[in-house]
Structures are given as structure tokens and as C-alpha cells.
Amino acid sequence: MKKLIAPVIIVVVILLLYFVVPKPLEFSPVTSTIILSLIGLALVAMLILTIAGKMIGRRTVFIFIAVALTLPFMMNFKMPIRITPEVQSLYDALEQLPAGSKVLAAYDFDPPSAPELQPMADAFMTYAFKKDLRVIIMGLWPQGPQQAQLSIEAALEDKEVAAKNLQYGVDYVNLGFQAGNEFVIQRMGSAFRGMFARDSKDTPYDDIPLLKGVENFSNIDFVMNFSAGKPGTQEWVQIAVDRFGVTLGAGNTAVQAPGMYPFLKGGQLVGLLGGMSGGAEFELVTGEPGKAAGFMLSQSCAHVVVIAFILIGNVAMLLARKKK
Amino acid sequence: MKREIPLIITFIAGTVFVVAYFVPHSPFNRAESLFNDWFAILAAFAIWLGALNLLKICALKVSRRSKDWYLGFVIIVGFFVTVAVGAYDGVVGLSNVPATAFRDPGTNFDWIYRNVYTPLSATMFAMLAFFVASASYRAFRARNFQATLLLLAGFLVMLGRVPVGDLITGFLPPAYQMSQWATWIMDFPQTAGQRAIMIGIALGIISTSLRVILGIERSRLEGE
Amino acid sequence: MYPLRSAALIVVLLVLTGLPLAAQSDIPIDSAVVDSATVDSVAPFPPLPPTNLEAVDVANDAGGALSLSWTLSPDDASLVTKYLILRSSGDGAPFAIIGETTQSQNNFTDNNAGENKDFYYRVVAHGEGDVDTLKLTSQANTSAVVGPTHSTAQWFHWGRLNVLIGLIAVCAAILAYINVAKSGKELYIRKIAGIEAVEDAIGRATEMGRKIFYIPGIMDMDDMQTIASIPILGRVAEIAARNETFLDVPVSRSLVMVTAREAVRDGYARAGRPDAFNEDQVHYLTDDQFGYAAAIDGMVVREKPATIFYMGAFFAESLILAETGNAAGAIQIAGTAMPSQLPFFVTACDYTLIGEELFAASAYLSREPKLLGSLKGQDFGKGLALLAIVLGIILELLDQAYDLGIGFLRILSIE
Numbered sequence: 001m002k003k004l005i006a007p008v009i010i011v012v013v014i015l016l017l018y019f020v021v022p023k024p025l026e027f028s029p030v031t032s033t034i035i036l037s038l039i040g041l042a043l044v045a046m047l048i049l050t051i052a053g054k055m056i057g058r059r060t061v062f063i064f065i066a067v068a069l070t071l072p073f074m075m076n077f078k079m080p081i082r083i084t085p086e087v088q089s090l091y092d093a094l095e096q097l098p099a100g101s102k103v104l105a106a107y108d109f110d111p112p113s114a115p116e117l118q119p120m121a122d123a124f125m126t127y128a129f130k131k132d133l134r135v136i137i138m139g140l141w142p143q144g145p146q147q148a149q150l151s152i153e154a155a156l157e158d159k160e161v162a163a164k165n166l167q168y169g170v171d172y173v174n175l176g177f178q179a180g181n182e183f184v185i186q187r188m189g190s191a192f193r194g195m196f197a198r199d200s201k202d203t204p205y206d207d208i209p210l211l212k213g214v215e216n217f218s219n220i221d222f223v224m225n226f227s228a229g230k231p232g233t234q235e236w237v238q239i240a241v242d243r244f245g246v247t248l249g250a251g252n253t254a255v256q257a258p259g260m261y262p263f264l265k266g267g268q269l270v271g272l273l274g275g276m277s278g279g280a281e282f283e284l285v286t287g288e289p290g291k292a293a294g295f296m297l298s299q300s301c302a303h304v305v306v307i308a309f310i311l312i313g314n315v316a317m318l319l320a321r322k323k324k
Numbered sequence: 325m326k327r328e329i330p331l332i333i334t335f336i337a338g339t340v341f342v343v344a345y346f347v348p349h350s351p352f353n354r355a356e357s358l359f360n361d362w363f364a365i366l367a368a369f370a371i372w373l374g375a376l377n378l379l380k381i382c383a384l385k386v387s388r389r390s391k392d393w394y395l396g397f398v399i400i401v402g403f404f405v406t407v408a409v410g411a412y413d414g415v416v417g418l419s420n421v422p423a424t425a426f427r428d429p430g431t432n433f434d435w436i437y438r439n440v441y442t443p444l445s446a447t448m449f450a451m452l453a454f455f456v457a458s459a460s461y462r463a464f465r466a467r468n469f470q471a472t473l474l475l476l477a478g479f480l481v482m483l484g485r486v487p488v489g490d491l492i493t494g495f496l497p498p499a500y501q502m503s504q505w506a507t508w509i510m511d512f513p514q515t516a517g518q519r520a521i522m523i524g525i526a527l528g529i530i531s532t533s534l535r536v537i538l539g540i541e542r543s544r545l546e547g548e
Numbered sequence: 549m550y551p552l553r554s555a556a557l558i559v560v561l562l563v564l565t566g567l568p569l570a571a572q573s574d575i576p577i578d579s580a581v582v583d584s585a586t587v588d589s590v591a592p593f594p595p596l597p598p599t600n601l602e603a604v605d606v607a608n609d610a611g612g613a614l615s616l617s618w619t620l621s622p623d624d625a626s627l628v629t630k631y632l633i634l635r636s637s638g639d640g641a642p643f644a645i646i647g648e649t650t651q652s653q654n655n656f657t658d659n660n661a662g663e664n665k666d667f668y669y670r671v672v673a674h675g676e677g678d679v680d681t682l683k684l685t686s687q688a689n690t691s692a693v694v695g696p697t698h699s700t701a702q703w704f705h706w707g708r709l710n711v712l713i714g715l716i717a718v719c720a721a722i723l724a725y726i727n728v729a730k731s732g733k734e735l736y737i738r739k740i741a742g743i744e745a746v747e748d749a750i751g752r753a754t755e756m757g758r759k760i761f762y763i764p765g766i767m768d769m770d771d772m773q774t775i776a777s778i779p780i781l782g783r784v785a786e787i788a789a790r791n792e793t794f795l796d797v798p799v800s801r802s803l804v805m806v807t808a809r810e811a812v813r814d815g816y817a818r819a820g821r822p823d824a825f826n827e828d829q830v831h832y833l834t835d836d837q838f839g840y841a842a843a844i845d846g847m848v849v850r851e852k853p854a855t856i857f858y859m860g861a862f863f864a865e866s867l868i869l870a871e872t873g874n875a876a877g878a879i880q881i882a883g884t885a886m887p888s889q890l891p892f893f894v895t896a897c898d899y900t901l902i903g904e905e906l907f908a909a910s911a912y913l914s915r916e917p918k919l920l921g922s923l924k925g926q927d928f929g930k931g932l933a934l935l936a937i938v939l940g941i942i943l944e945l946l947d948q949a950y951d952l953g954i955g956f957l958r959i960l961s962i963e
Contacts, residue, residue, distance in 0.1 A: 058458040058875070065457045079487035082503045085511075100630065100650040111442035112449035112838050113864070146437075149429070179368065181770075183360035190353070190610070191659070213633075213647030218613070218657035221650075229837070229863040230767065255452075255864060259888045261515040262522060277485050300488035302453065307479055309461040314475075317465050346712055348610040349701045363770060367803060374802035374832035381831050392850060448838035449864060455871040455896075462874075463895040518887055521903045525885040527929040528907030529772045530715070531722050531922045536775060540726070540918050541910065 025074050032075040039068060039301070043308045050316050061309055068305040072298040079296045086264055087281040090249045090271020094222065099132035101221035102214060104246075106236065107137065107144035107151075113228035113253055114147055119292035120251045120279030121147065121226045122154040127286045129161045134210055135172040136220070138196065140184055140231045145176045145200055147226075158288075169203065173210050176200035182235035189244045191216055217244040226251040233260055233269070241268045251278065331539040338537035379403065409433050477513070481506045594689040595623035595673040598631065598654070603669050603697040608708075611663040611701030617655040618691060621673040624652055632672040633658070638696055643670060661699040668695030717932060722925025729921030737923055742881050742899035743912045746857075747787060749879050749898075753854035754791040760784070761853045762797045763844060763869065765860020765884070766837055769803040772907075773885050777860040778811045779910035780883070784857060785815025789824060797830040798847065800840040805832045841865035845872045858882040858897070859906065862889045870896035883909060 027035065042064070046056055083091075097103070105124070109117045125148075128135050137152075139145040152172065155161050166172060175196040178184045187195050192214060193205045205211055213219060223246045227233040233250040240246045241263075247270055252260055254275025263269045273282050276299055279292030337359050344356040382396035413431040417424035426433045466472040483489035484506025493501045535541035598618040606613040621628050628651045634643040635658065649656050661667060673689045729735055753760045762784055764777045781797065788795040797812060799805045809830045816825035833843045848856070849872065856873045858866070858880070866882075866889040873880050874896050882893035883901030893900045901909055904926065911919030946952065 056461075058461070061458045061461050062454045065454050069453065080490055081487050082490055082501070084503070084507055098650045098652045101653075110445070111437075112445035114442075115446060115450070146427070180360060180364045183357075183364070187357055187360065190357075190612075215647075215657075215659035218615075218659060219647065221653075230771075230861070253864065256888050258510065258514055259518055259886075261510060262519045265511065265515050274485075296487050300486040302457075303482045303486050304488060306457045306460055307482055309457060310464045310475070310478075313461045313464065314466055317467075342715075346705055346708055347703055348608060348705055349703045350610060353610040367768060367770075370802035370806070371835070372802070374799075374805055374835070377802075377805065377828075377832045378834070381828055384828075395846070444842075445836065445838040448842050448868065451868055452864060455867045456892075459867060459871055459874075459892070459895045521887045521890070523933050524904035524930065525887075525907075527718065527926045527933075528776075528885065528904035530718055530929065531926045532772055532776055532907045534719055534722055535919065535922055540922070541779065 027071075027075050029076070032072075032077065035071055035075075036301070039064070039071075039305070043305065043312075046308075047312050047315065050312050051319065053319070055316065056309075056312065064305050064309070065302060068301040069298050072301050073295075075297060077297050079293075079300065081277075081280055081284050081293060081296060083281050083285050084278075086272040086274070087278055087285060088271075090273065091282070091285045093247065093249060093270040094127070094131070094133075097131070097133060097221055101133050102136060102210075102219065103128055103133045104136045104138065104217075104220045104223045105148065106223065106225045106227075107139045107148040108141045108232045109147060109226055109228035109253075110141050110143035111147070114150075116253050116276055117226050117228060117251060117279075118147065118150065119276070119290060119295070120273045120282055121151045123279060123283045123286060123288060123290060123292070124224060124226075124251070125151040126155040126158050126161060126288060127282075129155050129164065129166060129171070130158070132164075132171075133222075136175060136210065136214070137173065138175040139177045140181060140235075141228075142177045142179075145174050148174060168201075169199075169208050170210055173208055174200040181231040182239055185231075185235060185239040186243070189216055189239070217246045220246060222246075223248045224250070227256065228253050229256070232256070233263070237263045237268045249273075251282075254278075335537055335539065338533065342537075375403075406433075406436060409436060477509050481509055484509075595627035595675045596621050597673055597689050597691045598671050599691060601669065601671055601691045601694045603667075603694050605697065605699050606657065608702055608705040611699050612659060612661055614658045614661045614667065614669075614697055614699050615655065616658065616669055616671070618671050620652065620654050621689070623673065623675075627675045628673045629676055630674045631656075632674050634670050634672065634690075636668045636695075638666055638668055643668075648674070663701055664698050666696035666698050668693050669697075670694070714932065718925065718929040721928035722922045725924035725928070726918050726921035729917035729924070732917075735917075735920050735924055737912070737920060740901065740905050740908070740912060742883065742901045742905065743909055745881060745899050746784065746913065749855045749857075749881055750784065750787045750791055750793060752879055753788075754793045756854040758854035759851055760788055760793055760795045761844070761848065761856040761873075761878075762795060763856065763858045763860070764797070764799055764804055764808060765858070765862055766800045766840060766865065767861035768801045769807055771861050773861040774801075774804060776907045776910065777883075778807055780857075780859050780913060781808055782811035782815045783910070783913040785812040786819045789816040789819035789821045792821075792824070795829060796847075796851075796853070798833050798840075798844055799830065800833055800835055800837075802832055805830055837863065837865055838868075841868045844869055848872050848876050848878070852876050853878050856880045858884070858893065859901075859909070860884065862886055862893075867892035867896060873897075 050056060137145060137148040176199060178195050184195050196205060198204055199208060217240060223240060225233050225236045225248065227250060233252055236248055241248050249271045250260060250269055251273035257272060257274030260269060260272055264272050273279055276292050276295050280296050283290045283293050340352060340355045340359060344352040379400060382399045385393045385396035410426045410433045413426040413433045417426060428434065464475060466475050480502060484502040489502030598621045600619040603614050603616050606615050616633065630651055631649045632645050633647045633656050635646045636643040646658060647656055670693045671691045750760060762781055764781060765774055767774050785795055797808055799808055809827060812830055813825050816822050833840050856878045858869065862884050870880060870893055880897035881899045882897040883906035884893060885903045885906055890902055908923050911923055
């Protein structure tokens with residue numbers, strides 16, 4: 001019974017917050033500043049506690065992270081975002097595509113990583129539609145095409161995109177999921193039709209106007225891959241780029257992104273969006289600050305808290321060494 | 325003979341893949357696709373092996389009332405409810421005009437997907453943020469010179485990758501602000517390290533593959 | 549007798565696999581055949597045609613593709629909306645549209661060219677108001693006809709010659725070292741702390757009277773890391789069986805479950821305790837990445853194992869698993885070739901096998917000379933890579949300094 005008390009309290013508090021707090025909630029700049037200062041003060045208090053010889057437990061760290069991540073969602077601070085070269089080069093490559101170019105968008109992620117990848121994927125789709133690029137969607141992950149559907153819905157909310165009156169099958173098409181991991185890419189190298197006989201709406205490949213003349217990668221002008229693991233960007237590089245010579249851009253989770261730098265430097269990737277900050281930069285460079293840019297404050301706060309705790313941990317170590 | 329058949333199959337399949345990389349001419353390109361298809365079919369059927377095993381173990385747990393048996397019960401109920409809902413949606417969807425699949429937006433299955441599966445898996449992934457914090461708090465210590473160097477690089481990248489880094493170094497000219505330092509670390513030392521690890525891994529894969537293809541490493545097939 | 553039987557089997561298998569291959573698919577003739585009778589409105593100012601049309605066989609492929617290129621129409625930037633690609637099989641056969649490219653693009657690959665079939669091509673600069681089914685062949689905006697050209701399949705991909713040479717060198721070195729090892733010569737192999745610790749980690753579980761968990765990653769049997777993980781599991785099972793310590797192997801793929809069972813069964817047999825093996829020790833949880841992580845976290849929190857092994861391919865779940873194991877007080881040994889997950893394992897586990905060490909682990913644990921020899925061969929490969937890097941840098945620097953224009957790096961790049 002005792003075990004249940006804590007979870008029950010948490011659930012009750014969340015329910016209360018859900019029903020009591022007005023939506024959408026936004027803190028005024030003054031309140032926001034006060035909250036951020038309080039977090040800062042609490043961190044200083046932790047440092048003092050450590051110096052006084054008390055070891056801080058991991059649950060305290062968790063609480064700090066939770067607060068530093070969630071509260072900034074409700075603050076409205078503009079953060080200066082600097083565009084990194086890998087985002088800029090992706091944008092430049094996309095800018096060079098003439099209207100009507102065929103872009104293959106491979107959605108290789110699922111709901112768990114959607115909070116990190118969806119904002120950049122949405123921004124990409126909006127940008128592609130605005131630029132009149134023809135988008136062919138596919139997924140090596142079963143849930144990928146469903147995430148792409150969300151991106152399309154998000155893009156259509158944009159006024160400029162909505163005014164274009166885009167037609168399914170002519171301006172974009174969703175080929176759906178195909179099992180077989182990297183082998184799918186390999187087979188697509190000889191014929192898309194072989195892997196996607198029908199699109200996600202069960203229309204035969206040859207009846208889709210957009211796919212007329214699209215046999216394999218040689219008829220695709222650009223491939224954009226959003227990836228949260230395997231199969232993902234690495235497989236696209238190894239097969240689609242190295243074997244079939246496509247031009248590839250990628251969006252990855254922050255954890256994965258560092259692993260893609262060798263491909264970026266080797267020219268196999270023309271650009272890379274790394275995690276939420278990559279998404280924010282892409283939103284900015286395409287002139288549409290959206291979700292990801294809004295999350296930057298939250299991420300900044302979390303990074304600062306983590307660094308603060310690393311410092312506190314090191315202070316504890318130094319003190320322990322002195323005692324010895 | 326029982327030992328040789330798997331070895332021969334491994335040898336043929338492995339060799340075909342290697343040869344097909346260098347010889348684009350048929351029959352190798354076709355054989356490569358054929359083997360790919362076979363693997364996909366095998367893996368798809370094998371799902372049942374796993375699912376049945378899971379149900380068997382949970383059912384045993386429940387019937388024996390062993391420790392935490394109720395968790396097994398939750399798995400069994402969850403499994404059958406999801407399958408039943410999907411099947412129901414699939415059958416009903418057939419009579420819709422145009423016919424809908426069980427995964428289409430608006431079905432009950434889709435509701436489960438969006439409101440149970442999605443938040444639960446996103447929660448697990450989100451726990452990473454907390455564990456990164458607790459792990460770095462515990463283990464990221466300046467124990468010696470190398471560790472201190474690593475720590476400094478970590479700080480620069482963590483701050484430089486988010487807007488707050490440039491805010492802190494705002495007094496410097498743009499080319500010297502923290503995001504630029506982070507970019508430099510990511511572009512050079514980080515990429516160099518990644519490449520070194522990658523080369524090592526690639527060689528490890530070549531050597532393991534060679535052992536498997538030639539049947540030197542038999543343990544994969546028969547325990548030794 | 550064996551070689552004979554094997555040879556016969558290989559022949560049978562080859563014939564079987566060859567049967568479906570022999571059935572060559574015909575080239576689908578698609579698209580609208582241009583009907584010379586339909587005449588629609590002609591654009592008021594048809595764009596000038598593209599010139600210098602060329603059609604060449606795509607090199608290093610399995611045939612079936614011809615690459616077209618042309619010089620853009622002088623009106624490309626103003627009047628042209630797209631280029632239409634037309635193809636005819638000759639002998640008076642009509643030209644049919646087989647594809648199109650956007651304006652400003654001057655190349656197209658015809659992937660339906662079959663093998664050794666002659667074709668003629670022409671390209672039309674398509675202007676605003678033009679209709680696709682015009683009498684295209686007689687239009688002023690149409691390029692001259694090229695052809696006949698045909699596509700052929702190649703027996704060797706010349707762009708990958710460098711890879712072949714490298715591969716042969718590394719494989720030869722591995723096989724040579726295996727031979728040296730078989731002849732009984734002692735090979736020096738550096739110690740890897742994580743592997744040395746395996747026995748102690750299992751011993752700790754025995755002392756504490758608690759379980760051992762072995763997590764073989766979340767990838768299927770087609771991943772090299774999972775394949776490398778299975779022999780290690782066999783070794784761990786053997787030691788655990790000898791110590792009479794319970795080994796629990798939750799897996800996330802059905803095929804891994806089947807293979808891991810065999811490895812554990814054999815491990816128990818080697819330890820002389822085949823009866824102690826229970827099939828359900830190796831059990832399936834779910835294919836879902838985070839579902840799997842959640843299930844293992846739950847098991848670790850409830851059952852408090854003394855030792856946990858993570859060997860195989862891991863993704864974002866690595867730290868979620870390792871931190872929970874750490875909090876539960878388990879001694880943890882990890883091994884993975886996922887560079888992005890290594891930092892997480894290094895911080896949260898007691899020992900970590902980094903990248904290639906995972907592939908070397910089975911050789912270390914078995915101490916079998918044949919396997920140890922292959923490790924030496926790997927070192928040779930590393931030397932080769934180092935040499936290539938240093939040589940590449942020097943040559944490229946020389947090239948740039950003296951403007952030789954040779955581009956040495958091209959030799960090393962793969963097509």
C-alpha cells in the first residue's frame with residue numbers, strides 16, 4: 001500500500017493542474033524571470049549543501065530537470081539562434097532545386113522520437129510545399145508514413161501552402177511503409193515499383209501522376225531522411241548515396257547526430273539537422289520559427305541545469321579528495 | 325550433414341552478397357534481391373514464435389500465481405484487446421466506401437496507437453533526459469587531465485549547441501562566440517574520433533563476417 | 549565423402565535459386581504513344597530546342613539503363629517549363645514520352661532500356677500552353693534524334709576496384725594469421741579489461757545468490773553485432789552454469805530468441821549441466837524498442853540482478869537500461885559498436901567493450917587460435933587504413949602545393 005502513495009499523489013496533482021490551470025498558459029516576462037532566478041537560486045543552494053557535506057541524490061537531480069524542462073514551455077523569451085554550417089548547407093542545397101523537382105522524404109522514426117524529430121519534419125514539409133517541390137513520402141519504419149501524414153497536416157495549416165491547393169498524387173504522394181530495412185533501399189535502386197507496387201491509399205504505382213517517369217533514384221533530385229535509429233541515415237548513406245549516387249540531407253536525433261559528422265565531412269551528406277536545435281535552426285533559416293524554436297529556451301535551461309550538477313558533482317569530488 | 329547444411333547456406337548467401345557488390349551482372353544482382361526477400365519472409369513469420377513464447381510465459385506466471393503474476397495478466401489482456409480491436413476495425417473497414425484499413429486515422433486501433441502507445445513510448449524516450457543528467461552528475465568528473473579535457477569539451481558543446489552559449493559569450497565578436505567553438509569541436513576532434521571508431525568497427529565486421537562465411541566461427545550456428 | 553556431398557548440395561541449391569532468376573521480366577512499355585493525329589493548340593512562341601543530345605550506357609550497372617544529357621534550350625530560363633523525353637525502338641516505330649525533367653535540368657536516366665535493345669531518343673523543350681500529345685516529332689522545339697544506343701550489363705564494377713583490393717588484402721591477412729595461429733605460434737593480444745572481468749562479474753552473482761541478465765541488443769540476427777553477441781552469451785552461459793547461477797536472457801527478436809537458446813543450451817552442456825537448462829530462460833518480450841526497455845527496467849528494479857551484460861546493437865534505450873541497472877546496484881559490462889551509445893555505456897557501466905572489442909570478445913573468451921588469428925588480421929587492416937590516410941594526406945598536400953591536378957583522393961573514393 002505504501003508504494004502506491006507517491007504515484008497517487010502525482011496523478012492527483014497532475015489532474016488538478018490539468019483542470020485548474022487556464023489554457024493556454026503563458027507566464028509574463030516578470031514571472032518568467034522570477035521563476036528562472038528561483039531555479040538558479042535553488043542550484044546555488046544545492047552547491048552550498050554539497051560544500052556542507054551533504055550528497056545530493058539522483059531524485060533531486062530529476063526534479064530539477066523536470067522543472068527546468070517544463071516551465072520554460074510557458075515562457076515567451078526570444079532566444080538568438082545561430083545557424084550552424086550543416087543546417088545552412090542543407091538549406092542551400094534545397095534552395096538550388098528548381099520548382100517541380102522530385103524530393104523523396106524518408107520518414108524513419110516513430111512516436112517515441114517524434115517530439116524531437118516532428119518539428120523539423122513539419123518545417124521541411126512546409127518549406128518543400130512552399131517551394132513547389134514534389135514530395136514522395138516513404139518509410140522504412142512502420143510508423144514513419146503516419147508521422148509524415150502529421151507533417152502534411154501541419155504544412156497544410158500554413159496559409160501560403162493552403163492557397164496552393166495541393167493535390168494528392170500530383171504534388172505529393174505517400175508510398176507508405178515497406179518492410180525489409182536497408183534492403184528496401186537497395187531494391188529501390190533498381191525499381192521503386194518493385195518495393196512500392198501501390199501507395200498508402202492502395203492506388204497502383206503507375207496510376208499516380210507524380211510517379212510518372214520515376215523509376216529509381218536517378219529520377220529523384222533530392223532525398224531527405226528523418227531518422228531515429230536503424231534503418232536510418234547511415235543505411236541511406238551506405239546504399240542510396242554510395243551505391244546509387246543520390247543527394248542526401250538528413251535530420252537526426254541529437255544522440256545520433258554526432259555519428260553522422262564523418263558522412264557530412266566526407267560529402268556524403270549535404271546537410272544535417274541535429275536534434276531539436278537543428279530543427280530550430282532550420283525553422284529559422286526557412287523563415288518560419290515554429291515549435292522547435294519555441295523549445296530552445298527549455299533545452300537551454302536543461303543544459304544549464306545539467307552543467308550545474310556536473311559542477312556540483314566535481315565540487316563534491318574535490319572536497320572528498322581534500323579530506324583524504 | 326546436419327552441421328553442414330547451415331554452413332553451406334551461410335557460405336552461399338554470404339558469398340553472393342559480396343560478389344554482387346562487385347559484379348553488377350545477373351544472376352548475382354537477382355540472387356541478392358532474392359535472398360533479401362527470403363530474409364524478410366522468414367523474419368515476418370518468426371514474429372509468431374516470439375509472441376507465442378511471451379503469451380506462454382505470462383500464462384504460466386498467472387496460472388502458478390508466481391511473484392508479480394498480475395503483470396503477466398496485464399500483458400495478456402493488452403495483447404488480446406489490441407489484436408481484437410485491430411481485427412474488428414479491419415473487418416468493419418472492408419464495408420466502408422472506400423475500404424479503410426485498421427491503421428487508418430479515426431479507427432479504434434488508431435485511437436489506441438495515438439493515446440496509449442504513443443505517450444507510453446514517448447515517456448520512455450523522455451526518461452533519457454533525466455538519466456543523462458543523473459549519469460553525468462555521477463560520472464562526469466575531472467579525475468585526471470584527460471577527464472578534465474573531456475569535461476571542458478562537454479561544457480562547450482552543451483552550451484554552444486543551444487542559444488544560451490552565445491548569450492554568455494555575447495561580448496565577443498560573432499566569429500569567436502561559443503557556438504563557433506562547439507562547431508569546431510564537433511567538426512574536428514569529434515569527427516576524427518568517430519572515424520577512428522568506425523574504421524575499427526568496419527574491420528571487426530569484416531573479420532567476423534569472414535569467420536561466419538567460412539564457417540570458422542561456428543558458435544552462431546551450433547553453440548561451438 | 550564430405551566434399552562430394554557438399555558440392556552436390558551446392559549445385560542443387562544453385563539450380564533452385566537460379567530458377568526464378570532465369571525468368572527475365574520484360575520491359576514494360578509505358579506512357580502515351582504519341583498519336584500523330586491529335587493536333588492541339590500550339591504555344592504562340594515555342595521555345596528553341598535543346599541541342600547536343602547524347603545517350604550513353606550507364607557504366608558499372610546490371611544493364612537496363614541509358615543516361616541522356618543535353619545542352620539546355622537557349623529559352624530555358626524564359627519559355628521552357630519542362631523537358632519531355634521521347635523514345636522509339638526504331639524501324640518507324642512512333643516516339644513515346646517516357647519521362648520528363650524540370651526546367652534547367654539537362655540529364656535524364658532511362659531505366660527501362662532493357663538489355664542490348666536499340667533505342668532512339670529525342671528531347672522536347674516544353675513551353676507554357678503546350679500539350680503533351682502534340683505532333684512532337686515535327687515540332688520546332690524538338691532536338692535531333694540520337695541513336696541507336698543500347699544498354700549492356702557489366703561483369704565488374706570498376707569504380708569499386710579499390711575496395712576489392714583492400715578487401716582482398718585484409719581477408720588475406722586474416723586468413724594468413726589464422727594459419728599462423730593454427731601452427732601453434734603464440735600470438736600476443738593485448739588485454740581487454742571488460743573481457744577479463746566477465747568471470748568475476750558472474751562470480752559476484754554467485755556469491756550474492758542473485759540472477760544474471762544478458763541483453764543481446766535490440767537488432768535482429770541480420771545485424772553483425774547481434775551475431776557477435778551470441779558466442780559471448782554461450783560463454784557466459786557456460787560459466788554461469790558451472791557456478792550454478794541463474795541466467796536470464798530477455799530478447800526483442802524472435803530469431804534472436806531461437807539462436808540464443810541454442811547458444812545457452814550448448815553453454816550448459818559444456819559446463820556438464822545440460823539438465824539445468826530451461827528453454828524459458830531465453831524469452832521474448834517485444835520488438836518495440838521502448839517497450840523492451842520498459843520491460844527490462846521493470847525486471848531489473850523488481851529482481852535486483854547482481855550482474856547485467858549488454859552486448860549487441862543498442863540505440864536510445866542504452867542509457868535508460870544502464871542507469872536503471874546502476875541504480876539497482878548491479879555490476880554491468882557493456883559492449884556495442886554503436887558509436888553514439890558508447891558514451892552512455894562508458895558512464896553508466898563498470899566495463900565497456902568499445903566497437904571492435906565486441907567483435908573480438910568471442911575470440912578472447914574462447915582462446916581458440918583460429919579466432920585469435922583473425923584479430924591479428926584485423927590489426928593488419930588497421931595498419932593499412934593508417935597508411936592510406938597518411939599517404940592520402942601527403943599526396944593531396946603535394947597535389948595542392950604544386951598544382952599537379954591529379955586528385956589523388958579520387959583513387960581512394962568509392963563509386
